[in-house]
Amino acid sequence: xxxGYFGSRSExxxxxxxxxxxxxxxxxxxxxxxxxxxxxxxGAFARGGKFIRGGLVFLGHxxxxxxxxxxxxxxxxxxxxxxxxxxxxxxxMDQDRMRRGMPSVFWQFREEAxxxxxxxxxxxxxxxxxxxxxxxxxxALRLISSADIPDGVKDLVCRExxxxxxxxMADIDYGTFSRIPSEREILDLYLWKTARxxxxxxxSAGAMAGTANEELVSALWRLGESMGIMFQMRDDELxxxxxxxxxxxxxxxxxxxxxxxxxxAITLKRLDPVSRSELTGILGRRDATADEILRARRLxxxxxxxxxxxxxxxxxxxxxxxxIDALVAPEDSKEHLRSLVDFIRTRDR
Amino acid sequence: xxxGYFGSRSExxxxxxxxxxxxxxxxxxxxxxxxxxxxxxxGAFARGGKFIRGGLVFLGHxxxxxxxxxxxxxxxxxxxxxxxxxxxxxxxMDQDRMRRGMPSVFWQFREEAxxxxxxxxxxxxxxxxxxxxxxxxxxALRLISSADIPDGVKDLVCRExxxxxxxxMADIDYGTFSRIPSEREILDLYLWKTARxxxxxxxSAGAMAGTANEELVSALWRLGESMGIMFQMRDDELxxxxxxxxxxxxxxxxxxxxxxxxxxAITLKRLDPVSRSELTGILGRRDATADEILRARRLxxxxxxxxxxxxxxxxxxxxxxxxIDALVAPEDSKEHLRSLVDFIRTRDR
Numbered sequence: 001x002x003x004g005y006f007g008s009r010s011e012x013x014x015x016x017x018x019x020x021x022x023x024x025x026x027x028x029x030x031x032x033x034x035x036x037x038x039x040x041x042x043g044a045f046a047r048g049g050k051f052i053r054g055g056l057v058f059l060g061h062x063x064x065x066x067x068x069x070x071x072x073x074x075x076x077x078x079x080x081x082x083x084x085x086x087x088x089x090x091x092x093m094d095q096d097r098m099r100r101g102m103p104s105v106f107w108q109f110r111e112e113a114x115x116x117x118x119x120x121x122x123x124x125x126x127x128x129x130x131x132x133x134x135x136x137x138x139x140a141l142r143l144i145s146s147a148d149i150p151d152g153v154k155d156l157v158c159r160e161x162x163x164x165x166x167x168x169m170a171d172i173d174y175g176t177f178s179r180i181p182s183e184r185e186i187l188d189l190y191l192w193k194t195a196r197x198x199x200x201x202x203x204s205a206g207a208m209a210g211t212a213n214e215e216l217v218s219a220l221w222r223l224g225e226s227m228g229i230m231f232q233m234r235d236d237e238l239x240x241x242x243x244x245x246x247x248x249x250x251x252x253x254x255x256x257x258x259x260x261x262x263x264x265a266i267t268l269k270r271l272d273p274v275s276r277s278e279l280t281g282i283l284g285r286r287d288a289t290a291d292e293i294l295r296a297r298r299l300x301x302x303x304x305x306x307x308x309x310x311x312x313x314x315x316x317x318x319x320x321x322x323x324i325d326a327l328v329a330p331e332d333s334k335e336h337l338r339s340l341v342d343f344i345r346t347r348d349r
Numbered sequence: 350x351x352x353g354y355f356g357s358r359s360e361x362x363x364x365x366x367x368x369x370x371x372x373x374x375x376x377x378x379x380x381x382x383x384x385x386x387x388x389x390x391x392g393a394f395a396r397g398g399k400f401i402r403g404g405l406v407f408l409g410h411x412x413x414x415x416x417x418x419x420x421x422x423x424x425x426x427x428x429x430x431x432x433x434x435x436x437x438x439x440x441x442m443d444q445d446r447m448r449r450g451m452p453s454v455f456w457q458f459r460e461e462a463x464x465x466x467x468x469x470x471x472x473x474x475x476x477x478x479x480x481x482x483x484x485x486x487x488x489a490l491r492l493i494s495s496a497d498i499p500d501g502v503k504d505l506v507c508r509e510x511x512x513x514x515x516x517x518m519a520d521i522d523y524g525t526f527s528r529i530p531s532e533r534e535i536l537d538l539y540l541w542k543t544a545r546x547x548x549x550x551x552x553s554a555g556a557m558a559g560t561a562n563e564e565l566v567s568a569l570w571r572l573g574e575s576m577g578i579m580f581q582m583r584d585d586e587l588x589x590x591x592x593x594x595x596x597x598x599x600x601x602x603x604x605x606x607x608x609x610x611x612x613x614a615i616t617l618k619r620l621d622p623v624s625r626s627e628l629t630g631i632l633g634r635r636d637a638t639a640d641e642i643l644r645a646r647r648l649x650x651x652x653x654x655x656x657x658x659x660x661x662x663x664x665x666x667x668x669x670x671x672x673i674d675a676l677v678a679p680e681d682s683k684e685h686l687r688s689l690v691d692f693i694r695t696r697d698r
Contacts, residue, residue: 028511031541034518089483093476118525127442127521130479134438134486135514141490142507145500158491162377165484169383172476176467192380 005336009058010051013080016073018043024139041105042136046084048100052340053202054080056224059336060206063329064216071147071209078143079202082157085136086164092129093172105132149209156205160197167192174260183269186262187229195228196221216328223323223337230316231344233309236263240300242348252293258284267305275299313345354685358407359400362429365422367392373488390454391485395433397449401689402547403429406555408685409569412678415559420496424558427492428551431506434485435513441478442521454481498558505554509546516541523609532618535611536578544577545570565677572672572686579665580693582658585612589649591697601642607633616654624648662694 021039028035054076061068090096091104098104103111109132110125118124144157167189174181174189181189203220212220239254240263254261264283268276282288282296300306324337370388377384403425410417439445440453447453452460458481459474467473493506516538523530523538530538552569561569588603589612603610613632617625631637631645649655673686 024511028515031512031515032519032537034515038515038518089479092479095472113525116525123444124521124525126475128518130438130441130482131514131518131521133479134482135511135518137483137486138507138511138514142504142511145494145503145507151494154494155491158487158494162373162484162487162491163380165480165487166377166380166383166387169387169477169480170381172473172480176462176465176473188381 005059006052006055006340009055009076013051013054013073013076014047017046017077017080020077020143021139038132038135039139041108042081042084042132042139045088045100045102045105046080046136048102049080049083051080053083053198056199056202057206057209059333059340060203060208060212060220061210062206062333063203063220063327063337064207064210064212065330066210066212068206068210071149072206074143074147075149075153075205075209076202078140078147078157079205081136081140081143082161083198085133085140088129088133088136090168092126092133093168105129147209149205153205153208156201156208160201163192164197180260180265180268183262183265186260186265190229190232190262191225194232195225198224199228199231200224219323219327223320223327226316226320226323227341227344230313230320230341233262233313233316234345234347236261237306237309238348239263240297241306252288252290252296255283255293255296256286256288263300263305263309266308267300267303270303270305270308271299275303317341317345354408355401355404355689358404358425362400362403362422362425363396366395366426366429369426369492370488387481387484388488390457391430391433391481391488394437394449394451394454395429395485397451398429398432400429402432402551405548405551405573405689406558408682408689409552409555409557409561410559411555411682412552412569412676412686413556413559413561413565414679415561417555417559420498420558421555423492423496424498424502424554425551427489427496427506428554430485430489430492431510432547434482434489435517437478437482437485439517441475441482442517454478496558498554502554502557505550505557509550512541513546529614529617530609532611532614535609535614539578539581539611540574543581544574547573548577548580549573568672568676572669572676575665575669575672576690576693579662579669579690582611582662582665583694583696585610586655586658587697588612589646590655601637601639601645604632604642604645605635605637612649612654612658615657616649616652619652619654619657620648624652666690666694 021043024039025036057076057079058068058072061072066072087099088105091099092106096104097107106125106129108125109128110121113121113124141157144154147153170185171189171193174185200221201224203224204217207217207220236254239259239261240252243251254264258264267279271279279296279299282292285292288296320341321338324334324341327334327337370392373388374385406425406428407417407421410421415421436448437454440448441455445453446456455474455478457474458477459470462470462473490506493503496502519534520538520542523534549570550573552573553566556566556569585603588608588610589601592600603613607613616628620628628645628648631641634641637645669690670687673683673690676683676686
């Protein structure tokens with residue numbers, strides 16, 4: 001990735017977000033102590049992100065030939081906040097204690113309650129986490145609502161957010177049965193939970209704010225879908241083969257939690273019945289030993305599933321390359337897209 | 350209450366909501382089974398409400414001399430949906446299994462999972478409930494975003510929703526310590542959790558959509574605050590003295606759950622130390638006997654707290670009467686406001 005481009009955008013958006021959240025404190029600190037506490041907490045959590053979504057809003061705007069300004073910042077900050085809001089709620093659902101190198105938001109509340117000796121600190125953490133996510137959503141949507149952008153952008157943000165909720169429900173449901181969902185079902189989840197919302201939406205919203213024509217907006221939408229699927233595939237690979245320090249979660253956690261990823265689905269399809277039952281005997285066992293994790297990794301590798309995943313990523317990368325070439329847009333912005341595609345499939349975190 | 354006026358509005362809004370949710374199904378049923386299931390579930394839950402908020406949007410519009418139409422319906426339906434979204438999340442926080450005469454939404458999911466033999470059905474219910482609330486929020490905000498109304502209305506909806514989140518956090522926090530919050534703290538909660546959002550917001554939003562002048566909007570805002578506080582005071586009274594059939598929750602549940610209401614705060618202030626410790630010995634005990642509940646009710650009555658609450662309601666009713674008289678608005682709409690005030694303080698459910 002061109003760290004320079006996304007890095008600079010990230011700093012701009014963080015600065016804007018910081019001052020916007022300070023304004024929220026200003027407006028509501030009189031109400032109760034959460035008026036001051038919550039925006040600070042949301043801000044610290046949001047700033048831990050990679051800000052690729054925010055950067056894509058800028059890039060979309062520039063691809064449409066516009067000059068990013070206050071409006072771009074508003075959309076970018078809102079989309080980052082929205083993402084944080086979803087993560088705050090997701091972490092409750094997945095019971096993830098750590099996120100972005102810090103305790104997840106519901107876990108912060110839970111630990112604070114625990115330290116104060118509050119009974120039912122677990123339920124307290126859940127309740128406060130639900131509220132915190134809701135509040136982050138409203139800050140984000142109020143920001144979008146205040147932006148001087150076509151109504152279509154505002155509609156898009158609400159529509160895709162709704163779709164994420166539906167996709168998340170399917171994801172929770174998949175977690176309740178032992179059957180591995182079909183490749184189609186998994187790719188649908190990747191499309192609706194990650195690709196559209198993390199790539200298509202910010203690129204297209206930025207482009208629409210830059211008054212792009214419909215053709216460019218649709219092209220960016222499709223491009224975002226491919227980039228997002230690729231991003232999620234690399235995530236699958238890192239979840240099994242990534243290094244603990246880089247990805248920030250224990251090696252093998254995808255195996256211990258039996259995450260229903262495309263990589264696992266491909267592996268199970270490719271393995272012979274004996275190896276398949278060996279692997280399913282390890283998947284989902286939270287007490288799996290280091291040796292068993294190693295064995296599972298080896299089965300995934302030798303089944304040829306990892307190579308298949310990589311060649312699918314390469315095919316998507318070639319496809320996105322052609323799509324980027326065909327965009328009628330400034331060459332330097334297209335170059336940033338190409339670097340991002342390279343980053344997506346080679347990143348180690 | 351003029352059942353005729355609010356009743357007719359309620360039917361119109363319900364019909365609009367039904368067809369809007371059908372359109373949501375139309376748009377997203379291809380995605381997964383929740384695309385069809387969720388809007389139906391949200392709709393059934395929403396239709397269980399009294400639709401006073403939606404009716405107030407119409408009334409606000411008419412008070413401003415406007416003629417309600419499609420836009421009014423959109424705002425009214427959105428505010429009702431938003432309210433349902435908050436209740437869906439609140440019920441998780443309060444672990445309320447019943448709401449509006451049916452199982453609460455998270456509880457529906459929990460029971461369905463339990464019936465299917467899904468492990469961790471409790472956590473499943475919580476997770477699906479969080480998603481369902483989020484989805485309802487996005488349907489509501491998308492509807493608001495699509496309405497042809499001044500940006501000020503959209504900003505107001507997001508701002509007040511954010512404030513409710515902060516107030517809810519304070520409410521959760523009050524639940525963690527045994528001290529009864531001060532009257533000021535309780536009245537603040539009533540103002541921010543109920544009055545502003547359930548009365549001021551719909552009245553003012555309707556008026557703004559009807560292009561009211563600022564003076565009328567502020568007058569309606571203040572009127573809504575007084576009506577909402579009165580509504581909540583009557584809620585306190587019904588929570589202790591109401592009949593089970595009418596209010597739909599077990600008699601004495603406010604006592605068994607040690608709800609920190611204004612009525613309880615006034616009672617504790619008025620009781621002598623011996624009676625006070627007798628009452629606090631009953632409050633919050635889920636296994637309190639029917640006799641103990643009766644004793645607690647008697648202490649609240651004989652302390653004079655109930656009379657004090659009623660005279661405060663009467664004072665507020667007189668105040669709102671003067672405010673309504675002073676409104677420069679059509680007389681028939683003012684008459685609907687007066688009937689609503691009467692309903693609020695005499696309702697038995």
